[in-house]
Amino acid sequence: MKPRITAFAPRRHRGSFASIGHVLLRYAVLIAVAAVFIGPFAWLLSTAMKSGSENIFQYPPQFLPEQPTLRNFGRVFQALPFFSYFINSVFVAVIAVSCNLVFCSLAAYPLARMSFAGKNSIFLVLISTMMLPFQLLMIPLYGIAVALGLNNSFLGLMIPHACTAFGIFLMRQAFLAIPQQLEESARIEGVNRFRIWRHVMLPLVKPALATLAVFTFVGVWGDFLWPLVIMDDQAGFTLPLGVNKLAGAFGKDWRLVAAGAILSIIPTIAVFLFTQRFFVSGALRGAVKG
Amino acid sequence: MTSIALKGLKKKYGSKHAVRATDLEIASGEFIVFVGPSGCGKSTLLRMISGLEEVTDGRILFDQVDVTARPASKRGVAMVFQAYALYPHMTAAQNLSFGLRMTGHSAEEIARRVERAVKILRLDDYLNRKPAQLSGGQCQRVAIGRALVQQPRVFLFDEPLSNLDAELRGSMRVEIAALHRELDNTMVYVTHDQLEAMTLADRIVVLNDGRIEQVGTPLEIYHEPKNIFVAEFMGAPRMNILPGIVVEDGGLFLLLDSNQKIPLAGGPGAVDVGDRVSVGVRPEHVASSRASALEMRVDFVEQTGAMTHYFGRIGGHEFRMASSEERQCRPGERICVGFAAERLHYFDAQGQRIGAEARR
Ligand SMILES: Nc1ncnc2c1ncn2[C@@H]1O[C@H](COP(=O)(O)OP(=O)(O)O)[C@@H](O)[C@H]1O
Ligand SMILES: [Mg+2]
Numbered sequence: 001m002k003p004r005i006t007a008f009a010p011r012r013h014r015g016s017f018a019s020i021g022h023v024l025l026r027y028a029v030l031i032a033v034a035a036v037f038i039g040p041f042a043w044l045l046s047t048a049m050k051s052g053s054e055n056i057f058q059y060p061p062q063f064l065p066e067q068p069t070l071r072n073f074g075r076v077f078q079a080l081p082f083f084s085y086f087i088n089s090v091f092v093a094v095i096a097v098s099c100n101l102v103f104c105s106l107a108a109y110p111l112a113r114m115s116f117a118g119k120n121s122i123f124l125v126l127i128s129t130m131m132l133p134f135q136l137l138m139i140p141l142y143g144i145a146v147a148l149g150l151n152n153s154f155l156g157l158m159i160p161h162a163c164t165a166f167g168i169f170l171m172r173q174a175f176l177a178i179p180q181q182l183e184e185s186a187r188i189e190g191v192n193r194f195r196i197w198r199h200v201m202l203p204l205v206k207p208a209l210a211t212l213a214v215f216t217f218v219g220v221w222g223d224f225l226w227p228l229v230i231m232d233d234q235a236g237f238t239l240p241l242g243v244n245k246l247a248g249a250f251g252k253d254w255r256l257v258a259a260g261a262i263l264s265i266i267p268t269i270a271v272f273l274f275t276q277r278f279f280v281s282g283a284l285r286g287a288v289k290g
Numbered sequence: 291m292t293s294i295a296l297k298g299l300k301k302k303y304g305s306k307h308a309v310r311a312t313d314l315e316i317a318s319g320e321f322i323v324f325v326g327p328s329g330c331g332k333s334t335l336l337r338m339i340s341g342l343e344e345v346t347d348g349r350i351l352f353d354q355v356d357v358t359a360r361p362a363s364k365r366g367v368a369m370v371f372q373a374y375a376l377y378p379h380m381t382a383a384q385n386l387s388f389g390l391r392m393t394g395h396s397a398e399e400i401a402r403r404v405e406r407a408v409k410i411l412r413l414d415d416y417l418n419r420k421p422a423q424l425s426g427g428q429c430q431r432v433a434i435g436r437a438l439v440q441q442p443r444v445f446l447f448d449e450p451l452s453n454l455d456a457e458l459r460g461s462m463r464v465e466i467a468a469l470h471r472e473l474d475n476t477m478v479y480v481t482h483d484q485l486e487a488m489t490l491a492d493r494i495v496v497l498n499d500g501r502i503e504q505v506g507t508p509l510e511i512y513h514e515p516k517n518i519f520v521a522e523f524m525g526a527p528r529m530n531i532l533p534g535i536v537v538e539d540g541g542l543f544l545l546l547d548s549n550q551k552i553p554l555a556g557g558p559g560a561v562d563v564g565d566r567v568s569v570g571v572r573p574e575h576v577a578s579s580r581a582s583a584l585e586m587r588v589d590f591v592e593q594t595g596a597m598t599h600y601f602g603r604i605g606g607h608e609f610r611m612a613s614s615e616e617r618q619c620r621p622g623e624r625i626c627v628g629f630a631a632e633r634l635h636y637f638d639a640q641g642q643r644i645g646a647e648a649r650r
Contacts, residue, residue, distance in 0.1 A: 181375035184342050189389025189440060190363035199392065203379040 041265075048072050048258035056254055072259035076246065079256060082263070084235070085242035090267070092154060092238055093220045096161035100216045101209055104167030105175075109197050111168065112175035113183065123172070126165045134225065142229055152232045161220050167212050174208030175201060210278030217271050221264075239264040291318040292352050292366070292443040292476050294339065299348035301334050301500075308334040310500040311348065316478065318353075321470050324480045325487040326497035327523070332480040333448050335497070339478060340446050341365045352443065365444075368437035372449040374429040376421040382432045383417040386439055400439075407435040410472065411465075427458045434469070447479040451486065463489055484524045488512070496520045518641035521570045527599055527610040529635070530576070533568040536561050544569055548605025550584055555631045560644050567644065570635035573599065573612040578619070579628030586611070586627045588619055600625075 043063075049072070050056055050065040076082055110116065111123050141160060142151070150156030178201060186196045202209070224240040231237060237245070243260040246253075294316040301309040309331040316322050324332040337343035339350060341362030350358045357365050376385050386407060390400045408414055411431045421429055430450055437445055450466070451459045467490055470477055481487055487494050488508045496503045496511065496519075504516040515521035521529045532552065534544040542554040544567065552569060554561065561567055574597075586609050592599040593616070600611040600619070604627075611627055619625050636644040 179373065179375065181371045181373060182377060184362075185369065185371065185375045185436070186377075186389065186392075187342065188340060188362045188367060188369050189393070189436075191389060191392040195392050199388070200377055 044258045044261055047254055048262050050255055052255070072255045073263060075256055076260045076263060079246060080242050080260070082239075082242060082260070085237050085239050086264075088154075088236060089221060089238040089264075092158055092161075093217055093267075095154075096158045096220045097213050097216045099158070099162035100164060100167050101213060103163035104212060105171045105202060105205070105209065106197070107163065107168045108171035109175055109201060112172045113201075114193075126168055130165045130169070138225065138229060141226075145230060151230055152236065153230075154236065156230045157227055157236070157238075160226060161216065161223070164216070167216065170208055170212050170215075171205065174205040178204050206278050210275040214272055214275050218268055221268055291474070293318040293354075294444065294476060294478070295351040295354070296335075296339070297349045297351065299335070299338060299350065300346045301331070301338060301343065302346045307500045309338070312502055314495065314502065314505065316476060319474050319476055321467075321477045321479065321490060321492045322495060323487040323491035323493075324478070324495045324497055325482065325484055325523070326503075328482055330497045331500040332482070332497055334500075336369075336446055336448055336478060336480050339444075340367050340369050342369075366442050367444045367446055368440040368442035369446040369448065370430070370433050370437050370450045372452050374421065374426075374433045374453075376429055376433055376436075378421050381418050381420055382413060382424065382428075382435075385421070385432055386413075386417075386435050389436070390439060403439040403441065404435075407438040410438065410469070411435045426454050427462065430454065430462065431465075434466075438473075443476065445473075445475050445477040447477065449481055450479075452481070452483070459483075459486075466490065484526065488524070494524075496523060498523075514643065515570075515635065516643050518568065518570065518637050521635060521637070525572055527573045527601075527612060529570045529572050530607075530609050531568050531570045531637070532604065532607055532609075533566070536563050536565045536567060538563045546605050546607075550605065552584060552634075553631060554634075561636065566639045568637045568641070570637060571629050571633055573610040575633040576609075576611040576627050576629045577613060578611070578625045580626060582626045582628030584627055585624050587624050588621055590621050591617060591619070593617065 046063055046065055047056055049068045049070070051067045051069045051071070054062075054066055111119060145151050145156045145159075148156075150159065182200055182204075183196055186200050191199075222240060223238075224244070227238050227241050228244075231241065239260075243257060243264055246260045247257045294314075296312050296314040299309060299312045299314075300307070312335065324335060326332055334343060338345050341357070341360060341364075345358060348358075349356055352365065376382075377388060380388060383404065386404050387400050390403065395403075408417065411434060413431060413435055416424055416428055416432075421432070424432065430453075434450070447466075451462050454462060463486060466479075470490075479486075479490060488511075491508055493505060493507055494511050495505050498519050504511060504520045506514070511520060511524050515524065515529075518531055522531065532544070532546055534546040534552070536554065537543050537545045537551075539551070542561065542563070543551040544554055545551055554569075584604065586600075586602045586604050588600050588602040590601050592601065597612050597614055598616055598618075600613070602609055602611075609627070638644050
């Protein structure tokens with residue numbers, strides 16, 4: 001799967017009014033969309049930076065803090081064992097993302113490249129599970145977790161994230177896009193299927209792996225509902241549960257909640273920046289020409 | 291050195307016959323070329339020999355041993371693909387050694403084999419480059435090198451030169467021929483290019499619609515095509531085919547539908563007055579001739595330098611003449627063309643050759 005960005009490819013415009021109007025309109029739409037997406041984040045940031053004396057509910061709303069302060073961020077660390085929640089979140093996310101990458105690409109490879117009875121049915125069943133919302137699965141899932149003695153444990157928290165239908169689907173499509181002949185030449189040379197998967201296929205689907213890593217990370221990092229259900233012990237709380245506690249413990253000091261939320265978003269941004277370079281297409285350049 | 295035998299080999303995709311029951315014996319050390327138009331089943335046949343494709347029916351023998359059920363990796367074959375199929379994330383050197391590294395060969399053994407391939411194919415200069423930094427010709431040499439290090443019993447090539455430009459194709463052809471002389475392995479080579487087939491092959495297998503039309507040395511195929519398909523497919527420009535009916539007029543003549551007559555002096559004994567036959571004559575055996583009554587309307591003229599090709603029609607049928615003399619007429623003109631009667635090929639109404647004796 002090669003992401004292709006064509007909508008904004010630079011085009012040479014003749015300097016006619018029509019095309020200038022076109023460009024203006026396009027940028028206006030882009031700016032509007034960007035505002036819709038960035039707006040809530042900016043609002044959160046502004047709330048986090050408002051000092052205690054400021055009324056955050058005043059009308060008309062005040063966007064810029066009167067006396068911007070970073071004190072709220074410090075208070076988050078005093079109010080909560082924020083650092084230990086952070087470590088929990090990192091632990092859960094790293095394991096879940098790693099498992100997801102390994103298991104999904106292992107499951108996707110035969111679905112893309114081997115022939116066996118029932119292959120298409122298996123794939124269909126997998127895909128159709130993507131249509132079920134988590135809320136529907138939550139209660140039976142909880143039942144299973146309890147029966148297995150996995151409630152209130154990291155394992156129970158991570159397993160539902162460890163291999164997803166979406167991930168299998170994504171990796172299958174990525175494997176399908178790799179020329180068959182690369183694999184065939186390895187097969188003739190006597191390389192076994194697992195090594196082909198590991199040494200030929202995986203290096204060529206790095207962009208898809210990066211995509212999957214980001215999606216999984218964002219999903220696991222921000223997951224609130226499942227940890228809430230499965231995790232009773234505060235020592236095992238992840239960041240979203242911790243931030244939620246800020247809201248309860250301090251009679252809803254929204255400045256604090258906002259600061260906690262901002263702090264917990266930072267790793268997501270870092271992960272995205274780090275994996276971005278893998279999205280650059282061209283991983284397959286030169287594989288088969290013509 | 292390995293001989294190959296195909297016995298009743300068949301491949302069906304659903305209800306489509308990609309390869310119909312095929313029997314073929316390939317001698318040890320032979321360079322055999324499968325040639326035919328696109329979609330005729332050449333690649334399918336090659337892939338069944340390699341073991342990449344399962345057979346629907348029939349058997350494949352290597353040195354009289356049945357290998358039909360053996361996987362590709364256990365047959366001792368190496369394959370070179372049209373699209374090179376190099377691993378894009380590895381350098382040329384890593385590409386060469388990958389298969390050996392993955393199958394537990396010792397480092398010295400790998401180094402020895404890679405070194406030999408590098409020497410034979412002169413790959414030194416681009417060993418550390420990745421495929422994206424190599425030209426098509428260089429990629430294909432690396433791909434051939436990768437086959438070489440496997441030290442296979444049989445080399446299989448699937449249109450290895452089709453992605454290269456004409457000049458490179460010519461020089462790579464020479465190299466592949468040299469490689470065969472040096473290694474003496476059995477090689478099976480697929481191409482749709484009849485020139486490649488003629489120049490490389492010990493024997494050519496002409497395929498059409500999943501069927502073998504003819505097997506023979508390049509000159510046998512050129513001089514004695516078994517049927518109209520082979521006659522037209524091999525040779526460029528294509529052989530001229532003129533259908534007509536045999537008449538008696540103080541000797542045997544072929545009466546064309548344009549009412550022109552071609553004398554059949556020295557023709558095969560097997561034709562009789564009233565038979566519908568086609569005669570074929572290669573463009574290079576046609577010359578303009580005032581003595582002839584056969585008139586061709588020239589539609590266009592192609593100068594290649596060495597040869598001039600005239601394309602036109604006789605009656606309703608395409609007719610081509612190739613001459614080493616430069617332009618003798620212009621498009622739109624009519625010229626009289628002639629050819630020696632012994633240059634004629636005769637085909638019956640089913641397109642099969644009449645008369646088996648050599649005609650040179
Ligand atoms: N995997 C496949 N599935 C279905 N039909 C195929 C497949 N591979 C080849 N064919 C068909 O079999 C015929 C022969 O194909 P092929 O051997 O690739 O031809 P060639 O190499 O001579 O161009 C073609 O008609 C092609 O459409
Ligand atoms: Mg082919």
